[in-house]
Structure formats: C-alpha cells, structure tokens
Amino acid sequence: MSSNLILDRKVCIVTGASRGIGLAIAIKFVKEGALVFANARNAESLSDDLASAEKHYPNLTIQYYDVTKSDEVKSAILEVKKLHGRIDVLVNNAGIVSYELVALIDFERFHQMLETNVVAVLRITQLVSRIMARQNSGSIINISSIVSTKGVKGQVSYAATKGAINAITIAAAKEFAEHTIRVNAVAPGMVGTERLLSIMGEKFQHKENDIGFGRVASPEEVADVCLFLASDMSSFVTGQIIGVDGSTIM
Amino acid sequence: MISIRKEILKVQNMTNLERYNKVFTDTFNIEVSELNDDFNTDEIAEWDSVTQLALVEALEDEFEIMFDTEDILNFKSYTEGRSILLKYQIDLEE
Numbered sequence: 001m002s003s004n005l006i007l008d009r010k011v012c013i014v015t016g017a018s019r020g021i022g023l024a025i026a027i028k029f030v031k032e033g034a035l036v037f038a039n040a041r042n043a044e045s046l047s048d049d050l051a052s053a054e055k056h057y058p059n060l061t062i063q064y065y066d067v068t069k070s071d072e073v074k075s076a077i078l079e080v081k082k083l084h085g086r087i088d089v090l091v092n093n094a095g096i097v098s099y100e101l102v103a104l105i106d107f108e109r110f111h112q113m114l115e116t117n118v119v120a121v122l123r124i125t126q127l128v129s130r131i132m133a134r135q136n137s138g139s140i141i142n143i144s145s146i147v148s149t150k151g152v153k154g155q156v157s158y159a160a161t162k163g164a165i166n167a168i169t170i171a172a173a174k175e176f177a178e179h180t181i182r183v184n185a186v187a188p189g190m191v192g193t194e195r196l197l198s199i200m201g202e203k204f205q206h207k208e209n210d211i212g213f214g215r216v217a218s219p220e221e222v223a224d225v226c227l228f229l230a231s232d233m234s235s236f237v238t239g240q241i242i243g244v245d246g247s248t249i250m
Numbered sequence: 251m252i253s254i255r256k257e258i259l260k261v262q263n264m265t266n267l268e269r270y271n272k273v274f275t276d277t278f279n280i281e282v283s284e285l286n287d288d289f290n291t292d293e294i295a296e297w298d299s300v301t302q303l304a305l306v307e308a309l310e311d312e313f314e315i316m317f318d319t320e321d322i323l324n325f326k327s328y329t330e331g332r333s334i335l336l337k338y339q340i341d342l343e344e
Contacts, residue, residue, distance in 0.1 A: 070318075074316050074318075077316065078314070078315070078316050081314075081316075082314055126319070127316065130307075130316075134307060
C-alpha cells in the first residue's frame with residue numbers, strides 16, 4: 001500500500017531540535033511520516049514542546065548529545081544506524097547566534113560559536129555521509145542565515161560561521177554527488193522564534209520594516225523548505241543556498 | 251579481483267577472529283592462510299584507498315561500530331586492524 005506522506009519511513013536526524021526552527025522541522029518531518037531523531041543537548045535543555053512532541057508522535061525519538069562532543073555524536077549516529085541501518089536525511093540546525101559589534105567580539109565565545117556552528121556540522125556530516133554513501137542516497141540540509149549572503153551590522157562573527165556553512169554546503173555537494181547525496185542550505189531571514197520575539201520588542205522592532213512581506217517568518221515556513229529538500233521532490237537539487245526571507249533588505 | 255562486501259555476515263557461532271578474517275578474505279578474495287603480519291598496504295597492491303574504505307565499511311557493519319577518522323587513517327595492516335578493533339572492545343582473542 002503506498003503512502004501519501006512526503007517523508008514516508010525516511011530516517012531523519014535533526015540537531016538542535018529542542019525549540020525554534022529545529023523543533024518545527026522535527027514536527028513537520030514526523031507529521032509527514034518520517035522516523036525522526038531529534039537532538040537536544042541534555043535533559044536540562046529539553047523544552048516542554050519537544051518533550052510533549054515525543055509523547056504525541058511515536059516516530060519521534062529524542063537523542064541527547066552535545067554536537068561539539070565527538071564521542072556523543074558518534075554514539076547517537078551509531079544508535080540510529082543500528083536501529084534502521086540507514087540515514088536518509090540530516091538537518092544540521094544546532095547553532096549559536098550572537099549579536100555584537102566587531103569591537104565587542106569576545107573571541108572565546110567566537111571560538112565556541114565556530115565549534116558549534118562549523119566544526120560540529122563538519123563532524124556529523126563526516127559520520128552521516130559515510131552511511132549515506134553506502135546506501136547511495138541521502139539529503140543533508142544545513143541551516144544557514146541571510147546574514148551569510150547579505151551581511152548585517154552587528155553580526156560579523158555570526159555571519160562568518162554561516163558563510164562557512166555555505167562554503168561547506170557547496171563543496172560537499174560536489175564531493176558527495178557521486179553517491180547521490182544532496183547537500184543544500186536554507187538561509188532564513190528573521191524568524192519568529194521565541195528567542196527572537198523575546199528580544200524583538202527592544203532591539204529589532206524597526207527591522208520588520210526591512211522585510212518586504214512586513215513580518216518575520218514563522219519557524220514552520222522554514223521547516224516547509226526543509227521538507228522540500230528532505231523529500232524526493234528535490235531529487236535533482238544540490239549545492240543550493242535557499243533564502244527564506246520574505247524579501248528582506250539587509 | 252577485489253570484491254566489495256555489501257551484506258552483513260553476522261554468522262552465528264563464529265569467533266570474533268573468524269569474523270574479522272572473513273571480512274578480509276571476502277574483501278580481498280583470498281584464503282585465510284594468506285593473512286599474517288605481512289598483510290599490509292606496503293605488501294598488498296590491491297589494498298588501496300578504495301579497498302581501505304570497503305574494509306572499514308565491512309568491519310563497521312560486522313561489529314556494529316564506527317571507526318574514528320584517525321583509525322581509518324591508521325588502518326594499514328591486518329595486524330593493526332586487530333589493535334584498532336580492541337579499542338572498540340572487540341577482542342579477537344576471545
């Protein structure tokens with residue numbers, strides 16, 4: 001019996017799924033039939049939303065690991081491989097964001113951000129791509145940012161990490177093409193996550209005027225693009241940086 | 251002629267050493283008697299980077315482990331492979 005679900009039985013890993021865009025992606029995927037492994041750093045960082053999603057959706061499993069710790073990452077990937085023998089989709093969403101002028105960049109924090117936003121992405125991509133190469137298929141989706149392509153005052157360090165993500169995406173797409181592994185990035189503009197909305201009133205309200213659509217994106221709108229990239233509907237799409245920004249002027 | 255193994259062996263009643271050896275004999279299409287301390291990348295022309303990854307893949311599937319990158323790079327001989335597996339609690343002497 002065929003299914004109408006877009007990601008029917010696809011094995012998907014979503015990092016940083018406790019809240020915001022990652023949570024929206026995990027829920028969107030599981031609703032479309034995927035077997036989702038949703039990462040949270042630890043039990044303390046687990047959101048009520050993800051905890052209740054796990055209870056509500058039998059095919060959503062929470063995995064605790066710090067993406068910057070290679071042993072933890074490897075154990076998690078191995079667990080998925082042992083359970084299902086394959087990984088169809090990896091969404092590299094976990095990341096740190098920062099807002100500061102160049103003169104105020106804290107380099108200790110910058111290194112931490114590089115470790116999470118760039119090194120960890122490469123590490124998990126290395127492990128997962130080895131499994132995807134054996135099955136000769138897979139989709140890797142990296143969450144980038146509009147600041148990586150358009151730049152913004154006050155986010156130079158963050159933009160540097162997301163620029164690296166774009167470069168990884170384009171280069172990895174070429175390297176993995178022979179194994180039919182697709183690699184794409186989604187570059188959201190301002191997204192109405194709880195984190196952003198909590199600070200938007202103070203710092204960013206005037207920024208909504210810079211968005212052609214006159215509003216921020218919802219996390220679900222970003223998740224929709226990820227759904228497309230995870231699905232067979234994008235079977236010939238690779239090496240792309242896809243903006244989800246409602247015509248934002250940076 | 252090198253054959254790239256795709257299926258997992260997991261043959262019951264085989265020792266870890268027998269499973270390890272079978273990965274080699276299947277991958278290189280050789281007899282188990284040919285496996286010794288001299289079976290390494292310097293001596294075996296067929297042991298190239300493609301075979302290296304095939305060996306790693308087969309061992310990972312067989313023993314349900316994932317090699318660290320440094321172990322993939324250091325896996326240059328039949329003997330070295332045994333030491334590497336020990337790191338993953340796969341004792342071939344058992």
